[in-house]
Amino acid sequence: MAEEKLNQPTEQAILEAAEKLFLEKGFEATSTTQIAKEVGCNQALIHYYFRTKDNLFNTIFEQKFRLFFQQLFNIEGVKSMGFEEKIRHLIISHFALLENNPQIPLLIIRELSRKPEQVALLREKLRELPEKLFAALNDDLQAEIKAGRVRPVSLIDIMIPAISMNVALFVMMPVVEQVLQMDEGQKKNLIEHRRNANVDFILHSIRA
Amino acid sequence: MAEEKLNQPTEQAILEAAEKLFLEKGFEATSTTQIAKEVGCNQALIHYYFRTKDNLFNTIFEQKFRLFFQQLFNIEGVKSMGFEEKIRHLIISHFALLENNPQIPLLIIRELSRKPEQVALLREKLRELPEKLFAALNDDLQAEIKAGRVRPVSLIDIMIPAISMNVALFVMMPVVEQVLQMDEGQKKNLIEHRRNANVDFILHSIRA
Amino acid sequence: MAEEKLNQPTEQAILEAAEKLFLEKGFEATSTTQIAKEVGCNQALIHYYFRTKDNLFNTIFEQKFRLFFQQLFNIEGVKSMGFEEKIRHLIISHFALLENNPQIPLLIIRELSRKPEQVALLREKLRELPEKLFAALNDDLQAEIKAGRVRPVSLIDIMIPAISMNVALFVMMPVVEQVLQMDEGQKKNLIEHRRNANVDFILHSIRA
Amino acid sequence: MAEEKLNQPTEQAILEAAEKLFLEKGFEATSTTQIAKEVGCNQALIHYYFRTKDNLFNTIFEQKFRLFFQQLFNIEGVKSMGFEEKIRHLIISHFALLENNPQIPLLIIRELSRKPEQVALLREKLRELPEKLFAALNDDLQAEIKAGRVRPVSLIDIMIPAISMNVALFVMMPVVEQVLQMDEGQKKNLIEHRRNANVDFILHSIRA
DNA sequence: TATGAATGAGCCTTCATTCAT
DNA sequence: AATGAATGAAGGCTCATTCAT
Numbered sequence: 001m002a003e004e005k006l007n008q009p010t011e012q013a014i015l016e017a018a019e020k021l022f023l024e025k026g027f028e029a030t031s032t033t034q035i036a037k038e039v040g041c042n043q044a045l046i047h048y049y050f051r052t053k054d055n056l057f058n059t060i061f062e063q064k065f066r067l068f069f070q071q072l073f074n075i076e077g078v079k080s081m082g083f084e085e086k087i088r089h090l091i092i093s094h095f096a097l098l099e100n101n102p103q104i105p106l107l108i109i110r111e112l113s114r115k116p117e118q119v120a121l122l123r124e125k126l127r128e129l130p131e132k133l134f135a136a137l138n139d140d141l142q143a144e145i146k147a148g149r150v151r152p153v154s155l156i157d158i159m160i161p162a163i164s165m166n167v168a169l170f171v172m173m174p175v176v177e178q179v180l181q182m183d184e185g186q187k188k189n190l191i192e193h194r195r196n197a198n199v200d201f202i203l204h205s206i207r208a
Numbered sequence: 209m210a211e212e213k214l215n216q217p218t219e220q221a222i223l224e225a226a227e228k229l230f231l232e233k234g235f236e237a238t239s240t241t242q243i244a245k246e247v248g249c250n251q252a253l254i255h256y257y258f259r260t261k262d263n264l265f266n267t268i269f270e271q272k273f274r275l276f277f278q279q280l281f282n283i284e285g286v287k288s289m290g291f292e293e294k295i296r297h298l299i300i301s302h303f304a305l306l307e308n309n310p311q312i313p314l315l316i317i318r319e320l321s322r323k324p325e326q327v328a329l330l331r332e333k334l335r336e337l338p339e340k341l342f343a344a345l346n347d348d349l350q351a352e353i354k355a356g357r358v359r360p361v362s363l364i365d366i367m368i369p370a371i372s373m374n375v376a377l378f379v380m381m382p383v384v385e386q387v388l389q390m391d392e393g394q395k396k397n398l399i400e401h402r403r404n405a406n407v408d409f410i411l412h413s414i415r416a
Numbered sequence: 417m418a419e420e421k422l423n424q425p426t427e428q429a430i431l432e433a434a435e436k437l438f439l440e441k442g443f444e445a446t447s448t449t450q451i452a453k454e455v456g457c458n459q460a461l462i463h464y465y466f467r468t469k470d471n472l473f474n475t476i477f478e479q480k481f482r483l484f485f486q487q488l489f490n491i492e493g494v495k496s497m498g499f500e501e502k503i504r505h506l507i508i509s510h511f512a513l514l515e516n517n518p519q520i521p522l523l524i525i526r527e528l529s530r531k532p533e534q535v536a537l538l539r540e541k542l543r544e545l546p547e548k549l550f551a552a553l554n555d556d557l558q559a560e561i562k563a564g565r566v567r568p569v570s571l572i573d574i575m576i577p578a579i580s581m582n583v584a585l586f587v588m589m590p591v592v593e594q595v596l597q598m599d600e601g602q603k604k605n606l607i608e609h610r611r612n613a614n615v616d617f618i619l620h621s622i623r624a
Numbered sequence: 625m626a627e628e629k630l631n632q633p634t635e636q637a638i639l640e641a642a643e644k645l646f647l648e649k650g651f652e653a654t655s656t657t658q659i660a661k662e663v664g665c666n667q668a669l670i671h672y673y674f675r676t677k678d679n680l681f682n683t684i685f686e687q688k689f690r691l692f693f694q695q696l697f698n699i700e701g702v703k704s705m706g707f708e709e710k711i712r713h714l715i716i717s718h719f720a721l722l723e724n725n726p727q728i729p730l731l732i733i734r735e736l737s738r739k740p741e742q743v744a745l746l747r748e749k750l751r752e753l754p755e756k757l758f759a760a761l762n763d764d765l766q767a768e769i770k771a772g773r774v775r776p777v778s779l780i781d782i783m784i785p786a787i788s789m790n791v792a793l794f795v796m797m798p799v800v801e802q803v804l805q806m807d808e809g810q811k812k813n814l815i816e817h818r819r820n821a822n823v824d825f826i827l828h829s830i831r832a
Numbered sequence: 833t834a835t836g837a838a839t840g841a842g843c844c845t846t847c848a849t850t851c852a853t
Numbered sequence: 854a855a856t857g858a859a860t861g862a863a864g865g866c867t868c869a870t871t872c873a874t
Contacts, residue, residue, distance in 0.1 A: 008857090008858085010858075010859085026234070026236070026318070028234065028236040028237040029236040031842080031843065031844085032843080032844065032845090033842080033843075033844090041859075041860090042859060042860045042861075043844090043845095043860095044845085044846085044847090044859080044860060044861080044862095045858080045859060045860075047844080047845060047846075048857095048858075048859075048860095049858095051845090052844080052845075053843090053844065053845090105380075106317065108383060109314065109379060109380065109382065109383055110234075110318070112382075112383050112386060113382065113386065119386050119387055122387050123387050123388075123389075126387060151412065157405050157409070160373075160377075160402070160405075161369070161373050161406070161409050163376070164372055164373045164376035164377065164380075165368075165369050165372045165373065165376070167376050167380065168371075168372035168373070168375050168376040168379070169368075169372065171317060171376070171379060172313075172317065172372075172375065174317065174320070174321060175316060175317055175320050178320060178321070178324075178327050179327055179330050179331050179334060180331075181331075194368070197365050197368075197369075198369070201365070201369050201413050202413075204359065204412070204413045204414070204415075205409050205410075205412045205413035206412070207412075216833085218833080218834085239867075239868065239869085240868075240869060240870090241867080241868075241869090249834080249835090250834065250835045250836075251835090251836095251869090251870095252834080252835060252836080252837095252870085252871080252872090253833085253834060253835075254869095255869080255870060255871080256833080256834070256835090259870095260869075260870080261868090261869060261870090424836090424837085426837075426838090442650070442652070442734070444650065444652040444653040445652040447863080447864065447865085448864080448865065448866090449863080449864075449865090457838075457839090458838060458839045458840075459839095459865090459866095460838080460839065460840080460841095460866080460867080460868090461837080461838060461839075462865095463865080463866060463867075464836095464837075464838075464839095465837095467866090468865080468866075469864095469865065469866090521796075522733065524799060525730065525795060525796065525798065525799055526650075526734070528798075528799050528802060529798065529802065535802050535803055538803050539803050539804075539805075542803060567828065573821050573825070576789075576793075576818070576821075577785070577789050577821075577822070577825050579792075580788055580789045580792035580793065580796075581784075581785050581788045581789065581792070583792050583796065584787070584788035584789070584791050584792040584795070585784075585788065587733060587792070587795060588729075588733065588788075588791065590733065590736070590737065591732060591733055591736050594736060594737070594740075594743050595743055595746050595747050595750060596747075597747075610784070613781050613784075613785075614785070617781070617785050617829050618829075620775065620828070620829045620830070620831075621825050621826075621828045621829035622828070623828075632854085634854075634855085655846075655847065655848085656847075656848060656849090657846080657847075657848090665855080665856090666855065666856045666857075667848090667849095667856090667857095668849085668850080668851090668855075668856060668857080668858095669854080669855060669856075670848095671848080671849060671850080672854075672855070672856090673854095675849090676848075676849080677847090677848060677849090834874100835873100835874085836872105836873095836874090837871100837872085837873090837874105838870100838871085838872080838873105839869105839870085839871080839872105840868100840869100840870090841867105841868085841869090841870105842866100842867085842868080842869105843865105843866080843867075843868090844864105844865095844866090844867105845863100845864080845865090845866105846862105846863085846864075846865105847861100847862085847863080847864090848860105848861100848862090848863105849859100849860085849861090849862105850858100850859085850860080851857105851858085851859085851860105852856100852857095852858085852859105853855100853856085853857090853858105
């Protein structure tokens with residue numbers, strides 16, 4: 001309960017090394033020996049701080065998980081916007097979140113099955129979505145449709161493409177990078193382009 | 209490289225068991241012991257046929273990989289269609305391919321980094337795309353744009369959303385299933401719905 | 417169920433080494449590495465044959481356990497004897513059993529708490545005792561008491577001292593050996609003496 | 625060696641926790657971590673006070689050992705008794721000692737082999753026996769035999785059964801408890817009964 | 833073709849111990 | 854007096870691989 005106490009530098013270093021490796025290679029492919037080597041400490045020290053590899057992973061997973069979904073549903077200052085502006089803002093926020101945490105979706109996809117407790121947490125988080133955001137947005141959407149500015153389409157059929165396009169970009173990016181031998185600049189350009197392209201695509205698609 | 213001699217039944221059984229497990233749990237989390245148990249044979253037999261676990265994995269990876277991209281770019285009988293029909297057909301073909309091989313994208317995303325040799329292969333395959341398909345399709349697209357039936361948009365900016373939406377559906381499906389506690393019927397309905405929803409979304413988005 | 421199949425020589429060697437070490441030092445103080453060294457094989461081989469240290473121990477424990485209690489209650493040809501002769505024979509049989517398996521009592525005392533399944537087995541074995549032996553013996557005892565040849569005493573109060581004296585000798589022998597710096601000959605003499613001394617003590621004690 | 629300065633309360637707490645655990649589970653199966661947890665202190669503190677686990681164990685072993693044998697041979701006020709009364713008193717004293725320290729015999733049996741230094745100590749202690757007790761008692765015994773009140777028997781052949789019966793009761797008690805599923809009351813009754821039964825048995829056995 | 837036996841390397845974990853504070 | 858941090862060694866176990874048959 002009393003979480004977020006200031007970690008010791010070593011504990012923090014372990015967390016960071018573990019985070020890096022778990023995100024990069026997944027739980028199974030990461031060994032505590034590798035983490036220790038990355039930290040530059042004895043392997044037993046990892047168990048001193050976190051007792052088990054599973055524990056260490058859970059700590060990181062939960063933290064990343066919370067961070068991700070808290071930001072995902074944290075959409076302040078949207079109320080005063082027009083509908084199109086809202087959509088644009090939400091997609092760009094989501095995109096930014098992924099840009100800052102590009103490996104989290106794959107982490108969740110990979111490892112959620114190993115963490116049934118987290119499933120419940122996610123379910124709960126997702127339940128907040130309709131009430132806080134979905135309902136309001138849906139009202140706007142229905143108004144837009146009635147006004148003839150948007151074609152008849154359900155909100156979920158807007159959100160799924162939006163989320164899919166954003167997530168897919170970052171999930172598939174490592175493959176694309178490798179295959180197209182992209183350098184950092186090219187990658188940056190691609191991301192920059194997709195940010196707006198995704199928004200445009202959605203907005204074009206829903207126009208009446 | 210591609211020796212296509214008919215496999216022995218045992219060799220085939222190993223391949224099938226390995227395929228199932230590798231797709232399900234990934235390379236690291238699958239052991240040759242598990243594969244042997246699944247086949248119902250001796251552990252050493254796997255090495256008799258494939259020498260190393262890596263070898264066995266590569267065989268499957270390459271095969272799945274070929275299958276995936278061959279079908280992806282194999283668009284017979286498209287020529288006679290109209291542009292919209294072509295797009296619809298391509299997306300639905302791609303969707304069907306994913307439906308039949310829902311785990312392949314995750315496999316590639318997960319394991320491609322471990323297989324630099326495969327990257328070259330993929331690159332080569334991708335180079336065929338523009339020549340066989342891309343160019344022809346692009347001609348159609350430019351014609352449609354000139355005719356005012358499609359808004360000005362590059363072909364790649366149509367393909368990326370299309371592929372993204374299809375891939376994201378199947379990559380994220382295991383998480384969605386778990387979180388929403390969907391049964392088989394619900395899952396089937398969702399997939400059925402998305403098949404057409406994805407097409408519609410693309411088509412709506414590109415209309416002038 | 418189909419137990420007692422002919423063991424491979426290596427498996428047998430492992431069993432023997434493990435038996436020796438487990439009896440000598442107990443479960444906790446014996447490592448699989450030590451067992452492997454004793455056998456002269458790789459440590460992993462022990463897990464190849466028995467999967468876990470616990471499994472290996474259980475195999476030995478159960479075998480020793482069964483052997484011990486089967487012989488304990490296997491008292492053939494006693495029926496035709498007179499009462500005193502019966503008592504003598506039973507004590508000497510028990511003594512011989514301990515002589516051949518001097519470390520088993522300590523093994524059971526040490527490790528039974530770690531093996532709750534075995535407790536049930538032992539309980540069952542012990543339930544056979546009264547029916548097969550105890551009842552008959554008790555009839556004899558009552559007859560002897562009525563005839564005035566034996567003082568009034570319950571059978572259990574004869575058996576407990578008998579068993580105690582026999583067991584205590586072998587359980588305490590390692591300590592006695594060490595403390596008194598006895599050589600093999602002295603030890604043998606002591607055991608030989610106690611064999612008869614124990615019988616005599618019991619017989620003297622119950623005489624009217 | 626025997627520095628008898630008053631222990632610090634913490635040191636005392638460690639000793640008590642360690643004693644409890646060592647007696648219960650033996651040296652190998654007890655970890656300094658467990659002891660620290662039992663005490664509620666830091667693990668390092670145990671080494672601060674006792675330097676090594678072995679040292680801590682030796683302290684306890686030696687203390688228990690001394691206590692056990694000092695009381696064993698400490699037979700005050702016996703001189704004025706008659707022979708039978710002496711025997712009775714000695715057995716009951718021994719029994720009481722075991723009742724208060726029921727785990728010590730098993731501790732010694734288990735761990736003496738790991739402590740060759742302690743063997744010398746025990747040997748020395750045992751050498752005091754004949755001088756202080758044995759000789760006097762033997763005189764009494766010979767007198768009794770000569771008087772025809774006791775059958776011809778050596779003192780050692782009285783003492784071994786007496787000690788054996790007492791020790792065996794407490795050494796085997798944990799097994800008996802488990803197997804017969806005895807509750808505390810039943811156990812208490814059994815012990816109470818055996819206390820006198822053991823005395824009676826010895827006395828009956830030596831009568832002429 | 834197929835298998836049982838065997839092995840070295842690595843994994844996660846626990847342990848006793850040390851050291852600086 | 855007491856503690857948190859850190860470590861080397863060892864434990865049990867699994868793994869991919871090899872080899873003789």
